[in-house]
Amino acid sequence: MHQRVKTEAGLVEGIPGRDRSITVFRGIPYAAPPVEELRWRPPRPPLPWTGVYKANRFGPMCPQVPGSELDGNTLPMSEDCLRLNIWTGASPADERPRPVLVWIYGGGFRVGTGGNRRYDGEALARKGVVVVTFNYRLGALGFLATPELSEESPHHASGNYGLLDQIAVLEWVQRNIVHFGGDPDRVTVAGQAAGAGSVNFLAMSPLAKGLFHRAIAQSHARHSRDLELRYLSPSYRILADAEAAGARYAAARGARTLRRLRTLPWQKLVEGDASAVDDTVETGSSAKPPLFRPVVDGWVIPHGYEETYAKGLQNDVWYLAGNNLDESGAVPESLFQAYRLAGRKTWRPGAPPVHVTREDYVAASRLKFGAMAEEFLRLYPAHTDEEAAHAHCAAVRDNARISTWLWAKDWAPHAKRPVYTYFWTYASPTAGQGARRASHGSEIDFVLGNLHPDRAEWTDEDRDIAETMSGYWANYVATGDPNGPGLPHWPAWTPDAPAVMEVGAGFGPIPLADPPRFDFWQRHFRNQHAW
Numbered sequence: 001m002h003q004r005v006k007t008e009a010g011l012v013e014g015i016p017g018r019d020r021s022i023t024v025f026r027g028i029p030y031a032a033p034p035v036e037e038l039r040w041r042p043p044r045p046p047l048p049w050t051g052v053y054k055a056n057r058f059g060p061m062c063p064q065v066p067g068s069e070l071d072g073n074t075l076p077m078s079e080d081c082l083r084l085n086i087w088t089g090a091s092p093a094d095e096r097p098r099p100v101l102v103w104i105y106g107g108g109f110r111v112g113t114g115g116n117r118r119y120d121g122e123a124l125a126r127k128g129v130v131v132v133t134f135n136y137r138l139g140a141l142g143f144l145a146t147p148e149l150s151e152e153s154p155h156h157a158s159g160n161y162g163l164l165d166q167i168a169v170l171e172w173v174q175r176n177i178v179h180f181g182g183d184p185d186r187v188t189v190a191g192q193a194a195g196a197g198s199v200n201f202l203a204m205s206p207l208a209k210g211l212f213h214r215a216i217a218q219s220h221a222r223h224s225r226d227l228e229l230r231y232l233s234p235s236y237r238i239l240a241d242a243e244a245a246g247a248r249y250a251a252a253r254g255a256r257t258l259r260r261l262r263t264l265p266w267q268k269l270v271e272g273d274a275s276a277v278d279d280t281v282e283t284g285s286s287a288k289p290p291l292f293r294p295v296v297d298g299w300v301i302p303h304g305y306e307e308t309y310a311k312g313l314q315n316d317v318w319y320l321a322g323n324n325l326d327e328s329g330a331v332p333e334s335l336f337q338a339y340r341l342a343g344r345k346t347w348r349p350g351a352p353p354v355h356v357t358r359e360d361y362v363a364a365s366r367l368k369f370g371a372m373a374e375e376f377l378r379l380y381p382a383h384t385d386e387e388a389a390h391a392h393c394a395a396v397r398d399n400a401r402i403s404t405w406l407w408a409k410d411w412a413p414h415a416k417r418p419v420y421t422y423f424w425t426y427a428s429p430t431a432g433q434g435a436r437r438a439s440h441g442s443e444i445d446f447v448l449g450n451l452h453p454d455r456a457e458w459t460d461e462d463r464d465i466a467e468t469m470s471g472y473w474a475n476y477v478a479t480g481d482p483n484g485p486g487l488p489h490w491p492a493w494t495p496d497a498p499a500v501m502e503v504g505a506g507f508g509p510i511p512l513a514d515p516p517r518f519d520f521w522q523r524h525f526r527n528q529h530a531w
Contacts, residue, residue, distance in 0.1 A: 005179045008172075010049040015056045017087065022125045025086040025180070026115070027059035030172040031165065033080035034137065039262045040149055040161055043082060043168040058115030059083030062138050063266040065111065065274040075115055079141065079266055084134035084169055085114055087121030090181020097183035099478040102132045102173060102212070103448075104166060106193025106219075106233065106441065108350045109293045110139050110273050123449025127474040130182035132173060136165035139273035141266060143292035145242035146250060148258045150297075159242045159295035163205070166198055167300075170211035188477045190216035192444055194293075196321070197233030201294050201301055203315050204308045214318040214480055216473070218447070219440060220328075221321035223406040224305040225525040227284040227368065228328060228399065231350055235289040236304065236531070241280065242295045249276070249291070277349040284368040290349035305410075306530035312414025318480035319411065322422030322500070323400040327440035328352045330396040332427070334435045336389040354392070361388035372524055379517050397423075398513040401500050402521045405512055408493045418492040420482060426465055426504025429456040438504060446504075447473045465504060472503070 003023045004013045014025040031043035038044060060078035090098055103119055105112035114133035121131025136142060145159030166189075174184045189212045191199050196217035202208040203215050222229040229235060237245075253268055255261040276291035283289075296304055308314050326332055329352035331339065339356045355361040361382055366373040380395045382388035401423055408419045424443045427436035445451055449470035451458040472482035472490065482490050488507035491497075498518060499509040512518055 004052060007176045007179065008048075009046040010053055011051070012053045012055045014086075017122045017125070019122060019126060022087055022089050022122050024122070025055040025088075026057050027083045027085065028053065028055050029059075029082065030084045030134065031082040031168050034082060034141075034161070035079045036262060039079070039141070040144060040158070040258075042161070042164045058085060058113070059135060061113040061115070062135050063141055063270050064107075064138050065270055075113060077266075081135045081137075082165060082168075083114075084132055084172070085121075086180050087125040087131040088180045088182070089125045089128065090130065094181055097178060097186075098128050098130050098181050099186040100130045100132060100173060100177055100182040100184070100188065101473075101477045102134075102169060102187060102189050104136070104189065104191030104195035104198045105133070106191065106195045107138070108233070108290050109143060109162060109194045109197075110290055110349075112138065112194070117452060118444055118450055118455075119448065120450050120452075121448070123470060124474055124477075127449075127470065129474055129477050130177060130180055132169070132177070134165075134169045136162045136169075138162060139276075139292045140249065140269045143294065144246045144249065145237075145239065145295055145297075146246040146258075146261075147243045149246070150239065150243060152258070155297075155299040157239065157295075157297035157299040159237070159239065159246070160297055160300040163198065163201055163294055163300050164207075166202060167205070167207050167211065170202075170208060174211060185213070186478065187212040188214040188216060190218070190473075192218040192441055194233045196220060197235070197294070200234050200305075201236070203317060203319070204303070204305070204313070205300055205315070206302065206313075207300055209315050212315075212317060214476065215320070216476070217319070217321040218443060219323055220400070221319075221404055221407045223403040223525055224309070224410065224530045225528040226399070226403040226406075227528060228352070228403065229305075229531055230281050230283045231287045231289040232328070232352070233350070234305075235281070235293055235350075236301065237278065237293060237295050239295055239297045241278075242297075245278065245291055274348070285353050285364060287352055288349060304531050309410040309414065314411065314414065316415050316417060318417045318419075318476070319408075319415075320420040320422070320476055320482065321404055321407070322424060322503075323404060324424040324440060324443060325397065325438035325504075326442075328396050328400055329354050330393040331356075332435060332437045333390065333393075335437070336386065339389075340385065352396075356389040356392070357385045358382050358388040361392050364392075369524065372520070372527075375520060379520055398517050399521060401512045402518060403525075405493070405498060405500065406522070406525065409495055412493070412495065417480065420476070420490060420501065421493050422490075422501045422503045423510065424504045425502055425506065429458065429462065443469070443504070446470065468507070469503065
């Protein structure tokens with residue numbers, strides 16, 4: 001039997017999941033289509049319908065570079081894309097509502113969809129969580145700022161339409177999720193990469209205050225003085241820079257007025273999204289952030305990280321954040337030779353550099369560390385290409401662990417709720433990656449419990465790791481504490497213990513870095529401009 005549920009816009013009818021105890025609702029509109037005069041405006045309420053809305057298929061992807069969505073997704077694209085999906089095991093007989101997980105996809109704010117099979121919520125729904133995924137506007141359609149757009153805004157702000165979509169989802173959840181068995185007082189926002197960046201921005205946005213209670217940022221939450229922050233997923237722009245870049249982008253497409261911009265086909269607007277880069281940002285390396293990303297606009301995001309945390313202006317939520325072993329430019333040693341043979345890989349916005357030859361490693365070290373470069377090269381020495389590749393990866397991993405620890409140190413003084421940090425180390429067999437590695441995004445299959453057989457040949461060990469990881473995530477969503485029966489103990493972050501919880505290949509606290517290296521990174525960060 002198909003379950004029918006009341007929403008503010010009308011009745012929706014879901015379909016049974018693979019597990020018949022779970023009901024799935026796909027493609028529910030959470031906002032009006034952002035087309036024509038609603039293009040580059042905050043989302044409006046969904047248009048009501050009569051009869052029953054058949055929520056049996058995912059909505060179209062928001063416009064993005066064709067062919068850029070991963071994992072063989074064949075969904076069509078349309079600006080009428082503001083849809084959400086729900087997995088629930090709740091029934092009308094349940095007395096207590098269930099905790100809610102709202103998942104935000106990654107993709108550099110340029111690509112992605114909540115309909116990606118990797119984000120299937122059925123496994124967590126079996127653990128008592130109501131799971132929500134959704135689409136938000138991307139690229140130029142989600143993050144274009146221009147002086148004209150700011151002028152027409154009552155808040156004199158532009159450029160954060162994708163974030164406003166995310167806030168609209170959280171508002172929709174507050175108004176409607178109880179009808180799906182969810183608890184509006186126990187909402188967790190979680191995401192990976194740009195999804196994690198979104199979580200960090202929502203945690204700083206007064207518009208999201210009270211709409212969620214816990215946060216999970218999977219790659220990355222970074223210290224405000226970490227140069228890597230400037231091009232990875234938590235990177236932002238200031239409004240004046242975003243407006244100037246947006247005006248140039250529009251002019252290059254022959255649109256010198258808002259009226260003309262709003263009549264351009266979306267295909268014209270996403271052309272160049274994949275390579276649109278903000279080359280004005282100094283990152284200490286060749287890496288540069290994508291052009292279209294969130295904006296410190298004085299409204300959706302009033303201030304940058306350091307000022308927000310120093311003044312205690314963030315939303316006081318539980319926080320869980322971490323990084324992966326083989327990301328941010330670190331790769332397994334089994335791939336060193338392949339990277340050398342390939343030479344310089346095709347560069348893309350937001351991608352970190354990988355240094356596997358001594359010449360590149362030394363040059364990059366001098367560029368990034370300046371007067372501290374010789375000290376860095378003594379701490380991470382390399383006399384051969386092989387040693388350089390190992391030293392590069394060791395430095396990248398130390399940087400990530402220390403940066404997230406210092407981020408928590410800045411976050412915590414004005415927060416009453418605990419922070420948990422992790423470092424994912426398990427080598428995943430995910431299809432398409434070649435060698436097993438704990439790469440960027442590899443933890444997603446495990447924390448969501450989605451070991452789909454068409455993605456890899458999973459082993460019993462993989463399934464055990466997934467059971468542990470999804471158990472941690474389900475516990476955290478329910479209580480704010482990942483710990484539970486049968487799980488290795490995960491201590492909360494504390495300022496007097498420079499350690500992080502390893503998860504994956506092992507489970508338990510590990511040091512951030514050797515003490516001399518820890519001291520070096522702290523001094524290096526102090527020399528950088530705070531974001």
